[in-house]
Amino acid sequence: MRKALAAVALLAVSLATACGTKIGPGHDDKEVHLGLFVSTSGEIATFGEDTKKGVELAVEEINAAGGIKGKKIKLTHYDTASKPEEGKAAATKLATQDNVFVAMGAVASGISLAAAPEFQKYGIPMVSPSSTNPTVTQQGNYIFRVCYLDDFQGAACAAFAQNDLKAKKAAILQNQDDAYSTGLSDFFEARFKKAGGEIVAKESYKKGTSDFNTQVTNIKAKSPDVVFLPCYYNDAALIAQQCRAQGLNVPLLGGDGWESDKLVPNAKGALEGCYFGNHYAEADANPKVVAFVEAYRKKYGNAPSSLAALGYDVVYVVKKAIEDAGEFDRAKVRDALAKLKGYEGVTGKFDIDENRDARKSISMLKIEGEKFRFVRQINPSEVE
Amino acid sequence: MLPLLETSDLATRLLQQCANGVAKGSVYALVAVGYTRVYGVLQLINFAHSDVYMLGAYFSYYPAKWLGYMPEGAEKPKVPFYVLGLAFLFAVSACAATGMLIERLAYRPLRNASRLSALITAIGVSILLQNVGQMVFGADPKSFPRYMDQESVALGPIAVADTSLVIIVVAAAMVGALHLFVQRTRTGAAMRACSHDMRTAGLMGVNVNATVSLTFALGSAMAAVGGMLIAMDQPRLTPTMGLLAGLKAFVAAVLGGIGSIPGAALGGLLLGVAESMVGAWNTTYADAVAFVVLVVVLLVKPSGILGKSGREKV
């Protein structure tokens, strides 16, 4: 018994001396270690997979071109299984066991919010590709993002509906389980009402729904001038078809979640003449975008969605920040990220503002046949 | 005359919602019969059923893709009828085989264990199928071949998609056929005997293992048909597409009285119409209200609408 106690005491002492978490540098002579955490299983696996593909493509390209300042990228990805608790676990593991230099993730704001405090605690910069909830970057000065915020995008869509589509009455159909959807919806509503418009119907559906007829019937009865669909491309295509089947033929309007080469084929013509906001205006004009789409298609066999493009941009933003910082030092990379201005990515040209959010304009596109025609650009200053 | 016009407007709207509800309910019913059949025989909530439904949709997608009816980046051609037949046969047989395999490997060894252990393996199989599905098919949502052109059919003042009509008709026919099969044939009698008392049925010369296998094959085949039809109506395939459909179908089966085939059909229709009618008033709380309705119905009839109330023997 006494021996056992002594052993326990010894163990406790030896453990206690090992205390105080030290975070490794995250790079050595040959490699810089980047972490990625997105959901590649569970309900939002679709979006995590797209992001991961974009990230992996960028890493492959950078490594083929000699890496970042001569160091190859080593990428470690952990699945977050569409659950915040797994996001926190993955973040803790990336920070304290893998000692990544910079972390990238997550798609869903809920998961980014659970993960962000961990990276903040250890002073590891975290860049989210697509978490749009304003509170994500408020978690600390090491947390950044490269996507739009809900408030800007929702307001921009509302301004477009009022000024360009001359809509007086709008209806909204939102996914009530998705923070991206309800976020856009709230800010659209606020802006639309403020400018004298009327929201005639605000309908909701649960995630995973594929029959929207009940909501469409309700919307049709209120005869709106435009229907705002803050959702991803897979929902948009189905909703559009069901709207047309019931004879609701007003323009539909969406955000960057619509971007996908599957949008038009899946909608089977139901989205003809509809509008959505996107990161880049003319995909054909910008050589950077053309090269990205080409490389993506070659590697994966289909065109990238906006999530893949954002994932791709995150890696290049990190590369740019490290190069700007001049050395592999997390605090300096953080400062470089905070000072990033006029960065030209495949998702458009953007600055990082004082809230560590990407400030970029939104391009409103019109769906014409298989093509998206550029209508006009909305700058953040226009709706502020 | 004006007020009358307004009331008829409201009536049209409600009629349309009713039609929406029947279409929705038929989908629930199609999936619910599979739950109810397996439950009737094994008293097992087959959680993996909704994933077999997902497989059914994918299995009916691939034949057309292999034969070149899903070209990348071009207009999809209309699929000829023989390919539809081929896809149908492939989906039905592959799902039936999957169902039998699941039963053989995951449920049969547990037949004499507690019902809850079998329930846990069912949940395990469900998660397994979803993730293997993701590994094989990919997580990105897939569209569906043009087996049938979706067009809106006007029925008086309301509009219904032709695919919804097909679902309603097929669901009714399948539920009727299954009911007749279980009630009128010898094999059906063997199934009923197994659901009554498996051990005694075995003693009476019923091949219990074969009967249970057949039950799974039938249920899975129906799930395959359901998956295929629903994918035609709502063309979006994902490995997790079974989650919500399965939950709703399960609720429908319990509402109608789990174990009863007509009950599953009735439960599905009621749930669908209730959701639509509540949705006509407020879509945000439609699901919540549907669940409240469910609880109230269960309080009045604790074993579902058409369920047998088993008297407790002392």
Added chain:
Amino acid sequence: MLRALGILCLGLAGAFGLHLVVSNAVPPYPALIVNMCGISIILAISLNVINGLTGQFSLGHAGFMAIGAYVSAYFTTTLRYFDPDAARYISEAPLFDGLWGFPPALLAGGIAAALAGLIVGIPTLRLKGDYLAIATLGFGEIVSILLSNFRAVGGTKGLTSIPGYADTFWIYGSAATCLILTGFLQRSTFGRALIAVRENELAAEVMGINAARMKITAFVYGAFFAGVAGGLFGHLMLTISPANFGYMKSVEVVVMLVLGGLGSSTGAVVGALILTVLPEALRDVERQVELSGFRMALYALLLVVMMLFRPQGIFGQRELSLKLLRRLLPSRDKPGRQP
């Protein structure tokens, strides 16, 4: 009674000891897993009282957990939300500020969940088995829908910036309290009555047990601790949203319970440990394979295999106790002491 208090103090002291070890000597990642295990343990033990001891089939545990999480976080967190009608952000200071506000907030979460347990318990008295399961599942879904539309707690986005009060001491202190109380409950006449209701309700009633009261009490007791677990979860994760508490969460807890052995509190502990650690342990496997979905597929496969090899759960209905251990280990001393 004195003995009970003594054991409880011992449990709390143990939790404090664990806290010292974990906060000083364990790296953050394993420490997080240890903490998550503690929360799973509370969930599993509390559900065991409803599902295991009393033999009811509840699929609504995530609903109780959600209520506890939201109520306790509501008290400790600065609420900040966007009001589209007023078109501005609204901010409300927390009711209980500072760490001393945490225990009352946790307690409030537990009590709110217990009230919900009472409300759910009464109408479900008439329902049995799978029908009860569906009704409780419906309850969980209703909670999640209501929370999604309740703007003051963030709607779909949920609550963020919850203070990180839940450390190992609070988590394992609650877990120890839950385990010890449940242990005493199991051995009391009350616990025996619960088991009698499970084994045969009619016979129990004949023996003078008020089955309805037993069932409701079990629901209230289980819901209370689920609420506490929810409160701890929120203050550990620092953010909660209705999506955290879907019906799959309830299913997860049932799986822990059945894997450990339905009806055994220590079994519930072991089941909770295995199912919390397993997905984390498989991370490195997935990293080697580089195939998305592989980890969860393997997790599911292991679950099925474990059930096939041990259908009654790891412990069956037995409890892991010193007595059992002594019997299993070859006894060295006093071989003739057998009674």
